[in-house]
Protein backbone atom coordinates (compact mmCIF):
# COMPACT_ATOMS: atom_id res chain seq x y z
CA UNK A 906 0.00 0.00 0.00
CA UNK A 907 1.26 3.43 -0.88
CA UNK A 908 0.62 6.59 1.07
CA UNK A 909 1.27 8.72 -2.00
CA UNK A 910 -2.42 8.71 -2.82
CA UNK A 911 -2.95 10.83 0.26
CA UNK A 912 -1.29 13.83 -1.37
CA UNK A 913 -3.28 16.99 -0.96
CA UNK A 914 -5.01 17.68 -4.26
CA UNK A 915 -4.45 21.43 -3.79
CA UNK A 916 -0.69 20.98 -3.85
CA UNK A 917 -0.98 19.14 -7.15
CA UNK A 918 -3.34 21.58 -8.83
CA UNK A 919 -1.99 24.75 -7.26
CA UNK A 920 -3.84 27.93 -6.54
CA UNK A 921 -6.37 28.94 -9.16
CA UNK A 922 -5.15 32.16 -10.72
CA UNK A 923 -7.83 34.82 -11.04
CA UNK A 924 -8.49 35.47 -14.73
CA UNK A 925 -9.12 39.14 -15.57
CA UNK A 926 -11.88 40.32 -17.89
CA UNK A 927 -10.46 40.76 -21.42
CA UNK A 928 -13.15 43.10 -22.73
CA UNK A 929 -11.73 46.49 -23.77
CA UNK A 930 -14.69 48.28 -22.16
CA UNK A 931 -13.90 46.78 -18.77
CA UNK A 932 -13.49 49.62 -16.29
CA UNK A 933 -15.20 52.06 -18.65
CA UNK A 934 -18.67 50.57 -18.85
CA UNK A 935 -20.98 50.15 -15.84
CA UNK A 936 -22.25 46.75 -16.97
CA UNK A 937 -18.82 45.30 -16.20
CA UNK A 938 -18.35 44.27 -12.59
CA UNK A 939 -15.10 44.57 -10.63
CA UNK A 940 -14.61 40.83 -10.44
CA UNK A 941 -12.36 38.29 -12.11
CA UNK A 942 -13.69 36.72 -15.28
CA UNK A 943 -16.33 34.03 -14.77
CA UNK A 944 -16.78 32.75 -18.32
CA UNK A 945 -15.02 32.47 -21.63
CA UNK A 946 -16.91 34.05 -24.49
CA UNK A 947 -16.42 34.67 -28.18
CA UNK A 948 -17.80 37.61 -30.10
CA UNK A 949 -18.34 37.58 -33.85
CA UNK A 950 -19.70 40.53 -35.83
CA UNK A 951 -21.92 39.52 -38.74
CA UNK A 952 -21.43 42.94 -40.35
CA UNK A 953 -17.63 43.12 -40.61
CA UNK A 954 -16.69 39.54 -39.70
CA UNK A 955 -14.59 40.68 -36.73
CA UNK A 956 -13.94 37.75 -34.43
CA UNK A 957 -12.48 38.23 -30.96
CA UNK A 958 -11.56 34.60 -30.54
CA UNK A 959 -11.87 33.18 -27.05
CA UNK A 960 -11.78 35.90 -24.41
CA UNK A 961 -12.52 35.95 -20.69
CA UNK A 962 -15.42 38.04 -19.42
CA UNK A 963 -16.51 39.25 -16.00
CA UNK A 964 -19.90 38.27 -14.50
CA UNK A 965 -21.39 41.66 -15.32
CA UNK A 966 -20.70 41.22 -19.01
CA UNK A 967 -22.00 37.65 -19.02
CA UNK A 968 -25.21 38.79 -17.32
CA UNK A 969 -25.65 41.52 -19.94
CA UNK A 970 -25.21 38.95 -22.73
CA UNK A 971 -27.76 36.63 -21.14
CA UNK A 972 -30.17 39.57 -20.87
CA UNK A 973 -29.59 40.09 -24.63
CA UNK A 974 -28.74 43.76 -24.35
CA UNK A 975 -27.65 45.69 -27.42
CA UNK A 976 -23.94 45.94 -27.99
CA UNK A 977 -21.69 47.58 -30.52
CA UNK A 978 -18.99 45.97 -32.62
CA UNK A 979 -15.58 47.21 -31.47
CA UNK A 980 -14.47 47.54 -35.11
CA UNK A 981 -17.36 48.72 -37.29
CA UNK A 982 -19.68 49.98 -34.50
CA UNK A 983 -22.61 48.02 -35.92
CA UNK A 984 -25.28 47.43 -33.31
CA UNK A 985 -26.26 43.85 -32.53
CA UNK A 986 -28.31 42.03 -29.95
CA UNK A 987 -25.78 40.44 -27.61
CA UNK A 988 -26.95 36.90 -28.25
CA UNK A 989 -26.58 37.39 -32.02
CA UNK A 990 -22.96 38.37 -31.53
CA UNK A 991 -21.61 36.75 -28.39
CA UNK A 992 -21.35 33.04 -27.61
CA UNK A 993 -20.85 32.04 -23.98
CA UNK A 994 -18.39 29.17 -24.29
CA UNK A 995 -18.21 28.02 -20.69
CA UNK A 996 -17.12 28.84 -17.16
CA UNK A 997 -13.54 29.81 -16.36
CA UNK A 998 -13.34 27.25 -13.58
CA UNK A 999 -14.03 23.78 -14.84
Ligand SMILES: [Zn+2]
Pocket residue numbers: 926927928930931932937938962963965966
Ligand atom coordinates in the same frame (compact mmCIF):
# COMPACT_ATOMS: atom_id res chain seq x y z
ZN1 LIG B 1 -15.56 43.07 -17.67
Ligand SMILES: [Zn+2]
Pocket residue numbers: 950951952953954955978979980981982983
Ligand atom coordinates in the same frame (compact mmCIF):
# COMPACT_ATOMS: atom_id res chain seq x y z
ZN1 LIG C 1 -18.30 44.74 -36.94
